[in-house]
Amino acid sequence: MTTIDIPEGSLFGIDNLPYGVFEADGAAPRVGVRVADTVVDLAATLGDDVFAQPSLNPFMAQGKARWDEVRSRIVELVQGDLPAEALHAVSDVTMRLPFDVADYVDFYASENHATNLGKLFRPDSAPLMPNWKHLPVGYHGRSSTVIVSGVDVVRPCGQRKLPGDDAPTYGPSVRLDIEAEMGFVVGVPSPLGSPIAPDEFAEHVFGAVIVNDWSARDIQAWEYVPLGPFLGKSFATSVSPWVVPLAALDAARVATPVQDPTPLPYLQGEQKWGLDIDLAVEWNGDVVTRPPYAGMYWSPAQMLAHTTINGAASSTGDLFASGTISGPEKDQRGAFIELTWGGKEPVEVAAEQRTFLEDGDEIAISATAPGASGGRIGFGEVRSRILPATETGR
Amino acid sequence: MTTIDIPEGSLFGIDNLPYGVFEADGAAPRVGVRVADTVVDLAATLGDDVFAQPSLNPFMAQGKARWDEVRSRIVELVQGDLPAEALHAVSDVTMRLPFDVADYVDFYASENHATNLGKLFRPDSAPLMPNWKHLPVGYHGRSSTVIVSGVDVVRPCGQRKLPGDDAPTYGPSVRLDIEAEMGFVVGVPSPLGSPIAPDEFAEHVFGAVIVNDWSARDIQAWEYVPLGPFLGKSFATSVSPWVVPLAALDAARVATPVQDPTPLPYLQGEQKWGLDIDLAVEWNGDVVTRPPYAGMYWSPAQMLAHTTINGAASSTGDLFASGTISGPEKDQRGAFIELTWGGKEPVEVAAEQRTFLEDGDEIAISATAPGASGGRIGFGEVRSRILPATETGR
Numbered sequence: 082m083t084t085i086d087i088p089e090g091s092l093f094g095i096d097n098l099p100y101g102v103f104e105a106d107g108a109a110p111r112v113g114v115r116v117a118d119t120v121v122d123l124a125a126t127l128g129d130d131v132f133a134q135p136s137l138n139p140f141m142a143q144g145k146a147r148w149d150e151v152r153s154r155i156v157e158l159v160q161g162d163l164p165a166e167a168l169h170a171v172s173d174v175t176m177r178l179p180f181d182v183a184d185y186v187d188f189y190a191s192e193n194h195a196t197n198l199g200k201l202f203r204p205d206s207a208p209l210m211p212n213w214k215h216l217p218v219g220y221h222g223r224s225s226t227v228i229v230s231g232v233d234v235v236r237p238c239g240q241r242k243l244p245g246d247d248a249p250t251y252g253p254s255v256r257l258d259i260e261a262e263m264g265f266v267v268g269v270p271s272p273l274g275s276p277i278a279p280d281e282f283a284e285h286v287f288g289a290v291i292v293n294d295w296s297a298r299d300i301q302a303w304e305y306v307p308l309g310p311f312l313g314k315s316f317a318t319s320v321s322p323w324v325v326p327l328a329a330l331d332a333a334r335v336a337t338p339v340q341d342p343t344p345l346p347y348l349q350g351e352q353k354w355g356l357d358i359d360l361a362v363e364w365n366g367d368v369v370t371r372p373p374y375a376g377m378y379w380s381p382a383q384m385l386a387h388t389t390i391n392g393a394a395s396s397t398g399d400l401f402a403s404g405t406i407s408g409p410e411k412d413q414r415g416a417f418i419e420l421t422w423g424g425k426e427p428v429e430v431a432a433e434q435r436t437f438l439e440d441g442d443e444i445a446i447s448a449t450a451p452g453a454s455g456g457r458i459g460f461g462e463v464r465s466r467i468l469p470a471t472e473t474g475r
Numbered sequence: 476m477t478t479i480d481i482p483e484g485s486l487f488g489i490d491n492l493p494y495g496v497f498e499a500d501g502a503a504p505r506v507g508v509r510v511a512d513t514v515v516d517l518a519a520t521l522g523d524d525v526f527a528q529p530s531l532n533p534f535m536a537q538g539k540a541r542w543d544e545v546r547s548r549i550v551e552l553v554q555g556d557l558p559a560e561a562l563h564a565v566s567d568v569t570m571r572l573p574f575d576v577a578d579y580v581d582f583y584a585s586e587n588h589a590t591n592l593g594k595l596f597r598p599d600s601a602p603l604m605p606n607w608k609h610l611p612v613g614y615h616g617r618s619s620t621v622i623v624s625g626v627d628v629v630r631p632c633g634q635r636k637l638p639g640d641d642a643p644t645y646g647p648s649v650r651l652d653i654e655a656e657m658g659f660v661v662g663v664p665s666p667l668g669s670p671i672a673p674d675e676f677a678e679h680v681f682g683a684v685i686v687n688d689w690s691a692r693d694i695q696a697w698e699y700v701p702l703g704p705f706l707g708k709s710f711a712t713s714v715s716p717w718v719v720p721l722a723a724l725d726a727a728r729v730a731t732p733v734q735d736p737t738p739l740p741y742l743q744g745e746q747k748w749g750l751d752i753d754l755a756v757e758w759n760g761d762v763v764t765r766p767p768y769a770g771m772y773w774s775p776a777q778m779l780a781h782t783t784i785n786g787a788a789s790s791t792g793d794l795f796a797s798g799t800i801s802g803p804e805k806d807q808r809g810a811f812i813e814l815t816w817g818g819k820e821p822v823e824v825a826a827e828q829r830t831f832l833e834d835g836d837e838i839a840i841s842a843t844a845p846g847a848s849g850g851r852i853g854f855g856e857v858r859s860r861i862l863p864a865t866e867t868g869r
Contacts, residue, residue: 183619184617184618185615186705189702199701203701210700210701212643212697212698212700215642216634216643218698218701218705219702220614220703220704220705221579221615221617221705221709223615224577224578224618225578225787225788225790225793226667235667235786238784238785239784239785240609240784242606248736249606251739251741273620273622273629273710273711274629274865297785300785304606306606307593307604307612307700307703308583308612308613308703308704309614309701309703309704311580311613312781312782315615315782315785315787316667316786342642347645387706388709390633390634390645391631391691391694391706392629392631392632392710392711392865393617393620393709393710394620396619
């Protein structure tokens, strides 16, 4: 038997306890919880087969009472002795996609981001559309291309019309970009015809991950009218491997910015679901921007309420992401198209002037939030490398 | 033992043999094939557990060689004697959703429809966007709300801004509409980074269904800029229960209309994948429109090639739909917003003047195509009733 050493200031102390799916020692993937730099094998310690699965979905489907019970048991367990064979060093395991993605929805909930993109994509009209302050604008993305941190991203090819060209051409994206976002994972499904009110958020949502919503701006700009983004986004969406349970985010809950005009009643709730999460985006080792989640106009509880208000069902494994998080300052913008203002204002990255992503670049987005005991908790990171395009369509 | 009587002119003769998932006699749902008015239990007749499943996905994943082999065996079997307990009258079974939907994509491939919608939604600009003739415009929809024929559709509530209103309001959609479409179901998946060329279509796509892509026009018009349709579509998408295998559509294959400008090479193929399918839309018993699939500008092979050209993976159970099918004539328009020109030109339905859907309305979309032996084959129908809204968000 052995105990887990939790160093002072660890982002993965007992205030956090995020869940993930790991592979170690050639065994099948299974659910673990992270404590400091240790992964605890939950099937081995709790003796419950719901954790001997390659996905969090079966556990997430069990509901909040069960999530709370397991969290309490883990808090007790990890403060005592544990069988050594149930513990793995984080550095010794391979993390897998933590859940099977059902429907994936991406929102557009940062006023700064929506304003900046409006100016860049539609310079001749008002940057915010008339609907933007009345509802959380969102769209469905591609579930099958949600990948986990560590999986390389191949530069997408596709159709784009470059400035000065008369006609569109096929080729690798020349404006490949990131979007730093937070994502929320549904545990308890809702059937057709049962909207989830904002104050029912915690009964349905299991936890949160960091999302990098890769975006090929040239493909997107050409394709997106009138039905929205498609190929410009659908090649890859990366998520961090550790799902931070909602219960760990209690101390991070804040009010959203004042919403004016007042949203319709179905978007109103008593509970605060703004989240004081600080993100940092590292580009080839340099932190280039620090997007603050606390300033997001729409809360994730409002996003889920909106998604289901028409009677749409939700499923265990539904992932919905916030949209790019951008603060008011330049060095808080969560996408490079904003940070470099459409490529016109390069930023310095590892002593080079850079605009969009080049092959070989490595991006790591990390995030932390206040924890229950006064310290901070971590989401870990979503880290990915850009590989050159493989052109198959010429 | 017994034989199946196939009447002269049956739309479900041995040229067709569509697959579905049925429930009969209180047994678990399983895969059947339809022959005339009989459902043949495939697990019982072929003795293969891949058919003793509540979904076509395991069979669809087995690939084209296997699909061809099973089709040949069924042709032999149904012309001989079959055990009576493996046969059920169509009227005695309940049909289930035939496949588990992975990603759902909806296209916009009818030039007449896109032109009509452009005029109605954006009267002050050119109806076709500059990209429309260069790529099949599409977007992701909600997989979890794909339902089968026979499941009622509850009128969705949501946010919409009605003409003359200063601000949006919440309430039941007042412009509920249909979209008559064909949908295509992927059997053999493709991994990340492996685009499916147009001429590889038949290696991946298992078959086709009729789709009714319900649309709340008031919700859609308010929400859809700039990221496309979301709540206006995501409450329900209905499909017909019988998946007609691609092999049954050989005689229906035609060239698409001339595509000018010539599409980029990744959208070109040697094979013809236009489809001569005739649809009919029945509104409370009256056929109000007959959309012809043969006129669709983009072929389903081009849709799949486009979806994957950026390296996006595809999965067994992916469903992609054509978008509304509208011919050049008024009585060939596949959505009521076009048929009634935004509600300004009512049509006569069961002796009433009608524009959009009212509670209690029943819609049935059917489709037929030429079969291999000179007759016609049927897709059956997707039939649904509109129930009143249940307002939960006030």
